[in-house]
Amino acid sequence: MVQIPNQPAPPSPAQRSVPTSADVARLAGVSRATVSYVLNNTSAVRISEPTRRRVHEAAKELGYVPHAAARSLRAGHSRMVLMPAPHVAANPLYSGFIYEIQWALSRLDYTVVQYGSIGLHGDEAARAWAELRPVAVIVPGAGLGPKGVAVLKRSGARAVVTMGPEPVEGAHGMCLDHGEVGRSAAAHLLARGCRRIGVVVPEERGLSVYSRPRLTGVQQAAQGTGATVTELPLAYEEEAAAALAARWRSLGLDAVFAYNDEYAMLLMRALQDEGIDIPEETAVIGADDLVLGRLLRPRLSTVHLELPAGRDLAELVDRAVREPGGVPETHQMLRSRVVHRESS
Amino acid sequence: MVQIPNQPAPPSPAQRSVPTSADVARLAGVSRATVSYVLNNTSAVRISEPTRRRVHEAAKELGYVPHAAARSLRAGHSRMVLMPAPHVAANPLYSGFIYEIQWALSRLDYTVVQYGSIGLHGDEAARAWAELRPVAVIVPGAGLGPKGVAVLKRSGARAVVTMGPEPVEGAHGMCLDHGEVGRSAAAHLLARGCRRIGVVVPEERGLSVYSRPRLTGVQQAAQGTGATVTELPLAYEEEAAAALAARWRSLGLDAVFAYNDEYAMLLMRALQDEGIDIPEETAVIGADDLVLGRLLRPRLSTVHLELPAGRDLAELVDRAVREPGGVPETHQMLRSRVVHRESS
Structure with a gap:
């Protein structure tokens, strides 16, 4: 108390x-x-x-x-589930996912609060979150360590769920292995006969937690096939894409995994403006399977990600709140499949 | 207390x-x-x-x-600024705006918390927010009435800022008149000689707070010019856009204001697939000035919105927290200008 x-x-x-x-x-x-x-x-x-x-x-x-806090003191716990607000402007896939979690948890009578953690990192962020005394905390991405988990639990959080590449000690792990996205994209390009694969790595901060494992996944898939993998740093700006396209032919790539559909759209337009034929000269594949990919010409091939369903996550949270002493569960959550369209 | x-x-x-x-x-x-x-x-x-x-x-x-709540009891107030989380998956413009507000307020030592208010409406939502005892509340859109403002203030909120079409009694008003967006788009289309204007009205829930004033703005601008305005309900789906495009020629429109850039991209693709020449047969204009508009061919004309700067909003909040007795301020915040590209 x-x-x-x-x-x-x-x-x-x-x-x-x-x-x-x-x-x-x-x-x-x-x-x-x-x-x-x-x-x-x-x-x-x-x-x-x-x-x-x-x-x-x-x-x-x-x-x-x-007063919610006074009420939670009496009840023994609050009904507040805390999530850190994203450090970058969210993309449509992620903001749809957040919305789904909110909806599923509200059905179970929890309230989701997104905490603006700008300037706070790792365990320091955990201390700030703990001050609100949430009954559960869901942390996308890496960054929260075992210490942070312990701080949250000591302050009364009954469930801490991390959604990073690997489980964290003391927390439930919804493991999202983004390497899988890279492996799927690369396997597809290799099967199409591509051997010189570029991988877009966004320069925007806060995305490396996703982009690095995707790159690594491509490298893993390429191992032993004789294919080369070239890292392509790219900012989400028309000018940056034009500059990359201008030196494209000197790179000698026959395929590119463009990180996601939005970067794929950006790069594809710049390549087309340079007169580079897609997919003849360079195959392009994105990820996220957004509506916009189907609106492009050629239609964009993509890696469809199956994020954990909001309902599954909500049920895990509720189970953990009811039985806080249970052994942390670990689930491999991210499944991906290639949607082959015209750009590859 | x-x-x-x-x-x-x-x-x-x-x-x-x-x-x-x-x-x-x-x-x-x-x-x-x-x-x-x-x-x-x-x-x-x-x-x-x-x-x-x-x-x-x-x-x-x-x-x-x-405990944040215990601390706020001692300090007389918390440093928490509450915003309702959006009821729909946020578009890029809005999520960038939220990010900017968070950043500006964190510089002034406030923490922004986005409250998931799914299933809560108007003054009922205000009661739920009040339970967290925020020092300030920022409410985008309409929906919060004078009663809700009073509930928040009685529970200790020193500043309530609404960002809707009109000021709300007792609250500071950052007025965002989306009619202005429609008027700008229509004035541009009329100046280009268009006289039969379609206006896309998204069928997705939660957007009518923006789409209705935009439609009204177009109607206002068309008044007395002899131009007709046709409402075009549209879901954000490829099939819905294709169905609309299939009956396009029977509508006899020479221009369309497509609500925003994302709907414009969707509709433009469907019209092009029907062999309709843009802008010759139908001029298209979007809104929000997203990067993707510049990636389309023809390049998309758009209404560039100037939302209130995060810093201005943060300073208004801070001023109001320091002097909670002050007279509510009202600012007309939304300015818009047409960016004329190739689609109109």
């Missing part, structure tokens, strides 16, 4: 008008404990319907809102 | 191990008040450097993390 210090500072002028449960109790003519029982739907104590109604009416009239 | 009830429930087994400030005090050999002073950096009380160090070391050893 968290201790409220004995000497609180006097309320500031802006606060004096904030209604308290004591005000509600006075207006309803009941004890503060009764207000607490009614507004928190405590089933252990019997309270008559008229009294309940009086408390609710008084709370409404005063505009009293219970 | 929020009241902690006198009869808290016994801590659950999972909680017994959560270290408290009392544990820190015991280990450091100081009073709980001293722990509180040290960990909250209270400057009003002098505490020797060795004592400070002992407290910090004890807190570290035990893995004690202060």
Whole structure:
């Protein structure tokens, strides 16, 4: 339990008008404990319907809102599931995924809160998150270590779920091995007869947690095949893509895995503007299977990612909240398959 | 001040191990008040450097993390700025905007928390947000009314900023008049000689707060010019766009404002697949000025939106937190200009 210090500072002028449960109790003519029982739907104590109604009416009239933290102190835990907000502007696949998680958890009566952790890293971020006393924490990407997991658990989080390349000690692991995306793309290009494969590595910060394993996956797939793998740093800007396209023929590549569909669209346009035929001269494959890939000409081949379903993740969280002592589960979650269209 | 009830429930087994400030005090050999002073950096009380160090070391050893809510009770307010998480998967312009706000507020030592409000609407949502006791709330879109603003303020929020079409009583208003986007697009199309204008209205839920004012803006601009305006409902799916394109010629339109760049890309592809020449037969204009518009052929004309700078918004929030009694400010924030490329 968290201790409220004995000497609180006097309320500031802006606060004096904030209604308290004591005000509600006075207006309803009941004890503060009764207000607490009614507004928190405590089933252990019997309270008559008229009294309940009086408390609710008084709370409404005063505009009293219970304090989530105080309520969580009483309940033993909150219903808040914390996720760090992404450090980069989210792409459509990821923002759809976040939306799905929110939806699935809200069905189980949890509230998802995305915490803006700009400037905070690793275990330091974990300490900041812990201050909100979430009942569960879902952390996409790498970065949170065993220490951070321990901080969260000691502060009362019953479930910590990481969604990185590898499980983290003490946490449930929804393992997303992005190497698999690279291996799928490369296997496809190799099967199409390509032997000099370029791999786009975005220069935007915060993406390397995905782009490095994808590159490694391509390298793994190419091993022993005689194919070469060339790293292609690229910023998401028209000018950067034009510059890369201008020196394309000197690179001698017959295929490119363009990181994702958005970078593929950017690069494909620049290559086409240089008169490079796709897929004849260079095959192109993206990843994420966004709608836009089907709108390109030639239609974009892509790696379709199956992220964990929001419902599966929500159920894992709920299970862990109910049985916080359970052994951490590890699931390999990312499956991928190539959608072959016209660009490869 | 929020009241902690006198009869808290016994801590659950999972909680017994959560270290408290009392544990820190015991280990450091100081009073709980001293722990509180040290960990909250209270400057009003002098505490020797060795004592400070002992407290910090004890807190570290035990893995004690202060409770944000308890801390905010002491400080009089939290540093949490709450924003509702979007109800739809965010588009690139919006997610970039959210990122900028987070960054600007973190520079002023605030933390942005995006609250997943799925299933909550209007003033009901305001009550849920109020439970977290944010010091400020920023609400994009319409939906929050004067009652919701009052609930938030009574619960201690010093600043409520709405970013909708019109100011809301009691709140600061960063007014985003999306009618302006429609008027700009229509004025451009009319100046190009178009007289039969289609306006795409996305069928996806949650977008009508933007799409309806944009349509109205086009209608306003067309008034008295003899031009007709035709509403075109469209889902963000290839099949829906193909169906619309198949009956395009029967609609007799010479121009279309496609809601935004993403819908414009979808519709333009479908029209081109039908052999409709852009801009000869139909001029197309989008909105948002995304990179992808420059990658299309013909290059997409668009309405460039200037959203409020994250820094301006952060400064408004900070000003309001410091002087919560001030008169609510209203700013007209959305400016737009047409970027004329090849599609119109």
